[in-house]
Amino acid sequence: xxxxxxxxxxxxxxxxxxxxxxxxxxxxxxxxxxxxxxxxxxxxxxxxxxxxxxxxxxxxxxxxxxxxxxxxxxxxxxxxxxxxxxxxxxxxxxxxxxxxxxxxxxxxxxxxxxxxxxxxxxxxxxxxxxxxxxxxxxxxxxxxxxxxxxxxxxxxxxxxxxxxxxxxxxxxxxxxxxxxxxxxxxxxxxxxxxxxxxxxxxxxxxxxxxxxxxxxxxxxxxxxxxxxxxxxxxxxxxxxxxxxxxxxxxxxxxxxxxxxxxxxxxxxxxxxxxxxxxxxxxxxxxxxxxxxxxxxxxxxxxxxxxxxxxxxxxxxxxxxxxxxxxxxxxxxxxxxxxxxxxxxxxxxxxxxxxxxxxxxxxxxxxxxxxxxxxxxxxxxxxxxxxxxxxxxxxxxxxxxxxxxxxxxxxxxxxxxxxxxxxxxx
Amino acid sequence: xxxxxxxxxxxxxxxxxxxxxxxxxxxxxxxxxxxxxxxxxxxxxxxxxxxxxxxxxxxxxxxxxxxxxxxxxxxxxxxxxxxxxxxxxxxxxxxxxxxxxxxxxxxxxxxxxxxxxxxxxxxxxxxxxxxxxxxxxxxxxxxxxxxxxxxxxxxxxxxxxxxxxxxxxxxxxxxxxxxxxxxxxxxxxxxxxxxxxxxxxxxxxxxxxxxxxxxxxxxxxxxxxxxxxxxxxxxxxxxxxxxxxxxxxxxxxxxxxxxxxxxxxxxxxxxxxxxxxxxxxxxxxxxxxxxxxxxxxxxxxxxxxxxxxxxxxxxxxxxxxxxxxxxxxxxxxxxxxxxxxxxxxxxxxxxxxxxxxxxxxxxxxxxxxxxxxxxxxxxxxxxxxxxxxxxxxxxxxxxxxxxxxxxxxxxxxxxxxxxxxxxxx
Numbered sequence: 001x002x003x004x005x006x007x008x009x010x011x012x013x014x015x016x017x018x019x020x021x022x023x024x025x026x027x028x029x030x031x032x033x034x035x036x037x038x039x040x041x042x043x044x045x046x047x048x049x050x051x052x053x054x055x056x057x058x059x060x061x062x063x064x065x066x067x068x069x070x071x072x073x074x075x076x077x078x079x080x081x082x083x084x085x086x087x088x089x090x091x092x093x094x095x096x097x098x099x100x101x102x103x104x105x106x107x108x109x110x111x112x113x114x115x116x117x118x119x120x121x122x123x124x125x126x127x128x129x130x131x132x133x134x135x136x137x138x139x140x141x142x143x144x145x146x147x148x149x150x151x152x153x154x155x156x157x158x159x160x161x162x163x164x165x166x167x168x169x170x171x172x173x174x175x176x177x178x179x180x181x182x183x184x185x186x187x188x189x190x191x192x193x194x195x196x197x198x199x200x201x202x203x204x205x206x207x208x209x210x211x212x213x214x215x216x217x218x219x220x221x222x223x224x225x226x227x228x229x230x231x232x233x234x235x236x237x238x239x240x241x242x243x244x245x246x247x248x249x250x251x252x253x254x255x256x257x258x259x260x261x262x263x264x265x266x267x268x269x270x271x272x273x274x275x276x277x278x279x280x281x282x283x284x285x286x287x288x289x290x291x292x293x294x295x296x297x298x299x300x301x302x303x304x305x306x307x308x309x310x311x312x313x314x315x316x317x318x319x320x321x322x323x324x325x326x327x328x329x330x331x332x333x334x335x336x337x338x339x340x341x342x343x344x345x346x347x348x349x350x351x352x353x354x355x356x357x358x359x360x361x362x363x364x365x366x367x368x369x370x371x372x373x374x375x376x377x378x379x380x381x382x383x384x385x386x387x388x389x390x391x392x393x394x395x396x397x398x399x400x401x402x403x404x405x406x407x408x409x410x411x412x413x414x415x416x417x418x419x420x421x422x423x424x425x
Numbered sequence: 426x427x428x429x430x431x432x433x434x435x436x437x438x439x440x441x442x443x444x445x446x447x448x449x450x451x452x453x454x455x456x457x458x459x460x461x462x463x464x465x466x467x468x469x470x471x472x473x474x475x476x477x478x479x480x481x482x483x484x485x486x487x488x489x490x491x492x493x494x495x496x497x498x499x500x501x502x503x504x505x506x507x508x509x510x511x512x513x514x515x516x517x518x519x520x521x522x523x524x525x526x527x528x529x530x531x532x533x534x535x536x537x538x539x540x541x542x543x544x545x546x547x548x549x550x551x552x553x554x555x556x557x558x559x560x561x562x563x564x565x566x567x568x569x570x571x572x573x574x575x576x577x578x579x580x581x582x583x584x585x586x587x588x589x590x591x592x593x594x595x596x597x598x599x600x601x602x603x604x605x606x607x608x609x610x611x612x613x614x615x616x617x618x619x620x621x622x623x624x625x626x627x628x629x630x631x632x633x634x635x636x637x638x639x640x641x642x643x644x645x646x647x648x649x650x651x652x653x654x655x656x657x658x659x660x661x662x663x664x665x666x667x668x669x670x671x672x673x674x675x676x677x678x679x680x681x682x683x684x685x686x687x688x689x690x691x692x693x694x695x696x697x698x699x700x701x702x703x704x705x706x707x708x709x710x711x712x713x714x715x716x717x718x719x720x721x722x723x724x725x726x727x728x729x730x731x732x733x734x735x736x737x738x739x740x741x742x743x744x745x746x747x748x749x750x751x752x753x754x755x756x757x758x759x760x761x762x763x764x765x766x767x768x769x770x771x772x773x774x775x776x777x778x779x780x781x782x783x784x785x786x787x788x789x790x791x792x793x794x795x796x797x798x799x800x801x802x803x804x805x806x807x808x809x810x811x812x813x814x815x816x817x818x819x820x821x822x823x824x825x826x827x828x829x830x831x832x833x834x835x836x837x838x839x840x841x842x843x844x845x846x847x848x849x850x
Binding site for chain 2: 140147298
């Protein structure tokens with residue numbers, strides 16, 4: 001029986017999960033891939049620190065030991081970061097090793113270059129775990145749905161913010177309190193910026209858009225807006241409108257180019273994405289043949305992420321057995337322009353604090369009319385101190401027109417505060 | 426540029442969809458599969474009947490024309506039925522042609538034999554469209570989730586019954602009226618037996634269970650119960666319990682063997698499957714690493730089904746290009762026993778019409794106690810004519826114990842009618 005050997009770079013949460021899963025599936029592998037699968041080495045910073053459940057003799061702190069071991073076929077990069085990971089992966093590919101990575105930061109920035117290099121060396125580089133954790137989405141897009149022109153891909157792809165928004169929705173918590181709870185439970189990092197500002201989701205939607213639309217989309221192309229300004233009051237209004245607020249990564253392939261954005265959005269409670277709660281992720285796809293499809297599952301965690309990595313390892317192992325590595329490489333063969341955010345259209349929810357006197361609503365409506373921003377709905381509730389809260393839901397309008405209206409509102413004395421702006425599905 | 430040639434058996438809804446999709450994707454294929462893709466022949470009953478949008482010269486009524494054309498690489502079987510389709514597919518495989526089929530009846534009965542034959546001939550036989558239409562589920566199970574021990578797979582895999590139950594839920598219709606509407610809209614066939622009795626769902630869950638558990642499960646192994654006995658009143662009770670009724674295919678891999686069933690089920694409104702309405706399908710999977718995952722999409726229709734067929738064609742074309750056909754064949758390498766339905770456990774919702782006099786509830790409760798059927802909840806509402814409606818929700822109990830209780834109830838004068846029995850999630 002052949003033996004396929006794997007090296008794991010990193011023994012953190014995901015690395016440990018991958019090791020466990022390979023051990024757990026030992027007796028299955030000969031049936032599934034026609035070979036035995038074995039972890040040969042695990043790269044760590046300090047090989048003298050014992051790791052629970054991992055044989056100490058597998059640990060190494062010297063990448064060259066892995067690089068120069070010709071019996072190692074597959075390198076699993078789960079160490080994170082960009083520069084060192086990029087360097088290790090490139091050197092491994094140049095040695096003819098196949099790569100599995102869960103590194104979205106790296107794939108969103110250097111993916112194109114790495115896939116080119118892998119292609120030239122007849123190597124596979126797979127990264128199912130880099131987007132939406134355990135959820136099969138890269139392979140469905142590259143294979144199952146490859147007969148479609150995909151026009152839209154939209155997802156809840158950050159578990160931290162989904163946990164925070166779920167807590168705000170179900171328990172009426174304010175953002176700061178929900179964030180604190182997420183940090184205490186280990187769902188949010190000490191520095192939560194990348195999650196709560198939408199950067200993490202931005203990297204994932206860039207990767208998914210590239211694959212869905214067969215054109216290179218990088219993180220720099222993505223307009224990002226986080227959830228830090230969402231308040232319990234906004235959530236309450238959403239409920240009144242039978243909607244929920246979710247942080248979405250949204251990419252559309254329009255006739256004028258690609259729109260790619262991350263922002264909070266009001267979506268109707270009966271939309272399939274609305275029921276995706278806590279740390280679950282989900283990706284919604286629309287194609288000309290498949291129509292609507294959705295994929296839901298765990299977005300992170302030791303074994304869920306390892307599940308996605310393991311699927312990639314098995315794919316590569318089958319390719320090795322059939323001598324067809326590189327069978328599905330980079331699928332970006334188009335060069336579609338990215339639209340400027342100003343030229344994108346959205347419906348908006350806007351919450352204003354205005355002077356509570358006759359004529360205010362007429363003035364607001366007039367500004368919107370003059371900037372070509374249609375109104376779908378208005379809700380006005382009177383508050384104390386001569387201030388009324390005015391909620392306007394616009395039609396689907398150009399971002400630049402809406403920005404013009406906001407600029408005018410900022411100069412109007414009767415508008416005391418622009419409390420919230422949230423896009424609406 | 427190489428050319429890969431396809432023959433389509435059948436020019437019905439799906440066959441026409443596949444033809445359209447191949448035409449629509451013509452300019453994309455060289456990029457996606459490294460070759461041109463061309464429909465060479467379409468097998469029909471009468472080649473003199475013109476078909477909208479299809480070049481008449483492609484039509485043939487002679488299968489041998491396809492069989493003996495060595496330039497045809499892939500045969501797409503979308504004619505349906507078992508015997509003729511089976512014969513054509515076998516002969517095509519023996520000629521070294523690769524197969525894509527959307528035929529769940531055939532795959533549920535003859536799948537094992539056909540996959541063996543394909544394996545021996547170095548051919549691919551793919552059937553993503555046979556289960557849950559457009560939804561990628563076979564490939565995710567065989568590849569993305571292949572690093573898991575999957576313990577449960579559960580799905581709404583019949584659009585007709587889901588449409589009927591959705592109408593009954595949202596509009597309070599009775600079964601017969603909703604069925605009639607489904608027939609008028611073309612969602613149900615003139616003879617709807619296979620759908621409403623759960624046979625169609627049974628074939629699909631048999632195929633999915635085989636792949637998920639790596640062991641052969643056939644339609645004969647599946648316990649089936651349809652939706653013909655579900656009433657508007659049952660749906661109303663479900664609503665009161667914040668639940669919905671869905672027809673589910675359920676397969677579990679337990680330590681005592683495999684449970685595989687199709688039956689209506691009360692599921693909580695906040696379960697992801699509860700929001701899958703109308704003719705949408707969804708499949709829910711639980712694995713030891715992935716945890717919970719769900720796949721949702723169109724379960725039928727010309728282009729959605731063609732989308733799944735096209736994914737398979739592209740997969741085979743890539744295998745042809747890399748010389749690795751047969752790369753993923755039959756994955757049933759285990760031989761796990763199937764449990765008898767009597768040894769399966771369920772929670773039950775039971776609606777009884779009983780004599781409205783003191784002691785009735787005590788007698789009912791005593792029978793359940795004596796047959797080892799625990800009670801979770803009782804709802805009693807008084808009706809006219811000295812008859813009370815009694816709803817009992819049991820604990821999770823053995824099917825055979827529950828049957829014992831029912832047999833005793835049938836002999837009790839005070840129990841006038843057993844109106845409904847529905848399993849509960």
